[in-house]
Every structure is written in structure tokens, then in C-alpha cells.
Amino acid sequence: MLRVHSLYCFPVKSLAVASCRAVTVDDWGPSGDRRWMVVDEAGAFVTQRQLPAMCRIQASWRDAELLLQDLDHPQEAARVDIPRENVVSVKVWRDDCTAWDAGDEAADWLSQRLGRAVRLCFMPDSSFRQVDLDYAQPGERVSFADGFPFLICQLSSLSKLEEAVGHRLAMSRFRPNIVVEGGEAFAERHWRGLRIGELEFDLVKPCARCAIPTIDPATAERQRNVFTALRALCSDGREVHFGQNALHRGQGQVRVGDPVTVLS
Known part of the structure; x- marks a missing residue:
């Protein structure tokens, strides 16, 4: 059974992660993210x-x-x-x-x-930043996140990457909002729609990766072997991907432990 393993929020873009037991989802995505x-x-x-x-x-x-x-x-x-x-x-x-x-x-x-x-x-409420219209409808907004309100990753995919690297990795390196457990590694590549708790999500685009996942959040030091492993496991020949960018449908709450259902 798929369920929410952990939730993260990032009040300030690119600063340290904040772990949450529940996230309120509003017009922007995770409230305050x-x-x-x-x-x-x-x-x-x-x-x-x-x-x-x-x-x-x-x-x-x-x-x-x-x-x-x-x-x-x-x-x-x-x-x-x-x-x-x-x-x-x-x-x-x-x-x-x-x-x-x-x-x-x-x-x-x-x-x-x-x-x-x-x-x-x-970014005040009066400011508006449109999500890429190749993936979203006019009027769908995003904060200072790279491009989408949500990033969804799988715990089993991280475990597979850890096997390749040879040591533990903090999921916070990948900056997800929602971490799902219970599925096969990299199964999220094939997900297009999810119900998580009381909300539905469209998974619209794999997340292309830069060098940030190579940075150890405990030391701020770069570990280049992480990107080598990512390239071996998660490359499509042009880009390296880990996790799925997502759009939310409606407002409500997501909680740790919520069931996750694959809709498509």
C-alpha cells in the first residue's frame, strides 16, 4: 500500500528543509512554501x-x-x-x-x-507567477519554487540510489514536498495522477536535476559521486531526473500516513 512517508516545506527557497506532519494546501500549493x-x-x-x-x-x-x-x-x-x-x-x-x-x-x-x-x-499575494503553460492552465500560479507547486518523490527510489552510491542520503537533498513509500523504485516515472488523502494531483513533468543533490545538507560539501550514480540510474540521455513535478487540484490538507492511490 502506498502512503505518505514524509512531508517537507521550504519557507525560503534553497535554505534548509522544514519537516512537517501535515501541510495545508492552498492556491499556491503547500502553504508558505x-x-x-x-x-x-x-x-x-x-x-x-x-x-x-x-x-x-x-x-x-x-x-x-x-x-x-x-x-x-x-x-x-x-x-x-x-x-x-x-x-x-x-x-x-x-x-x-x-x-x-x-x-x-x-x-x-x-x-x-x-x-x-x-x-x-x-512574494505577496498580489504577485502572480504563472506555471509553465505547456503543463498548466492559465491562472495556475507558483511561488518562487523552480517551476511547479509540488515535487513528489519515492522512498524506494532513494534507497536504490543509496545502493549505487554506497551510503545513506538525506531525501532533503532532492527538495521534495511529498515523499511516498510502499511502491517499487522509480515507479513514479509512470504515474500521471494521484489521490493523496483528500486531494488529487497531476504529475506533469519529471524533475530535471542540477548539482544541488550532490550537496550534503549536514556539511554543505559536494559529493560528486551522487551525480555519477544519478546519471547511471536516472538519465534519459539528455537530462538526469529524480522525482515528479506536480499540480494540485483543489485545497485541503495532506498528512503523514495519508493513503496514496494511483489514478493513472
């Missing part, structure tokens, strides 16, 4: 691809504010309120988006820890 983003001085998005140390900064929501914590120095933290002024234009991949700059204090805190001048921004 990647509504914040780190950008350079030109407003272009910055991720672990450029700055692996981003995986050592934890972001979480507490009492309607964002808490940033340095995982290597837990006593060092910053609290950030949702900004209401200073509208800026930022870029994530090919999309130009309207955002709110979080101010100099948050920018300085992040810049000191990442060793590069960066700023923090928030």
Missing part, C-alpha cells in the same frame, strides 16, 4: 548552486514572522517580519516577479553568513 527568496544585488535568485552554505541556514515560521537560524551556530538567529513596503522586481529563472524587500537587517545577516552580498524578498 518558497514565498521567500534570496537574491543578489541585481535581484536575480540565488541558490545552493552558487552558495552551498545556504543549506546550513534554517528558516521557519513562528508567530507570523520568519525565523532564520544558523545551524552551525544555533545561538545566531534573525527574526524577519513580512515586509509591507519597498516593492522590488526580482527574477527566478526566466520569470520577472514583483516582491517586497525584507530590509537591510535581514540582508546583512544573510550576507555575513553566506560571504556574498544578498538580499531577502517576499
Whole structure:
């Protein structure tokens, strides 16, 4: 039987993962997921691809504010309120988006820890970013996630990759929102529709992989053998894939332990 093994949310794009027991799904996808983003001085998005140390900064929501914590120095933290002024234009991949700059204090805190001048921004409800129309309908939105509201991975696929690498791997390397257990390794490649708890999902595109899964989230060090194993197991000859990008149908909740049904 397929079921939800684990759930993850990423309040700030490319910072450390937040594990959840339940996720509220709203118009955006997982509520609060990647509504914040780190950008350079030109407003272009910055991720672990450029700055692996981003995986050592934890972001979480507490009492309607964002808490940033340095995982290597837990006593060092910053609290950030949702900004209401200073509208800026930022870029994530090919999309130009309207955002709110979080101010100099948050920018300085992040810049000191990442060793590069960066700023923090928030995507307000008034901002709209269309999901790629090759896969979605007009009006379907996405936050600062790479392209889709959800990424779904399978635990058995990770286990198969671990066998090839020769050691354990944290699923958080792959940045999924929903991890499913109980199926055969890589069976998700053939899934097109799922019912998870009370919601339905369309799996529209395999997730092409960059270098981020090679970064050990516990140390921020690159392990290039991970990509070698990915290429051997998950290449279509042009790209390396792991997990499936998905669109949600409706709003509600997904919980750890929810049954998962393959619809197509």
C-alpha cells in the first residue's frame, strides 16, 4: 500500500528543509512554501548552486514572522517580519516577479553568513507567477519554487540510489514536498495522477536535476559521486531526473500516513 512517508516545506527557497506532519494546501500549493527568496544585488535568485552554505541556514515560521537560524551556530538567529513596503522586481529563472524587500537587517545577516552580498524578498499575494503553460492552465500560479507547486518523490527510489552510491542520503537533498513509500523504485516515472488523502494531483513533468543533490545538507560539501550514480540510474540521455513535478487540484490538507492511490 502506498502512503505518505514524509512531508517537507521550504519557507525560503534553497535554505534548509522544514519537516512537517501535515501541510495545508492552498492556491499556491503547500502553504508558505518558497514565498521567500534570496537574491543578489541585481535581484536575480540565488541558490545552493552558487552558495552551498545556504543549506546550513534554517528558516521557519513562528508567530507570523520568519525565523532564520544558523545551524552551525544555533545561538545566531534573525527574526524577519513580512515586509509591507519597498516593492522590488526580482527574477527566478526566466520569470520577472514583483516582491517586497525584507530590509537591510535581514540582508546583512544573510550576507555575513553566506560571504556574498544578498538580499531577502517576499512574494505577496498580489504577485502572480504563472506555471509553465505547456503543463498548466492559465491562472495556475507558483511561488518562487523552480517551476511547479509540488515535487513528489519515492522512498524506494532513494534507497536504490543509496545502493549505487554506497551510503545513506538525506531525501532533503532532492527538495521534495511529498515523499511516498510502499511502491517499487522509480515507479513514479509512470504515474500521471494521484489521490493523496483528500486531494488529487497531476504529475506533469519529471524533475530535471542540477548539482544541488550532490550537496550534503549536514556539511554543505559536494559529493560528486551522487551525480555519477544519478546519471547511471536516472538519465534519459539528455537530462538526469529524480522525482515528479506536480499540480494540485483543489485545497485541503495532506498528512503523514495519508493513503496514496494511483489514478493513472
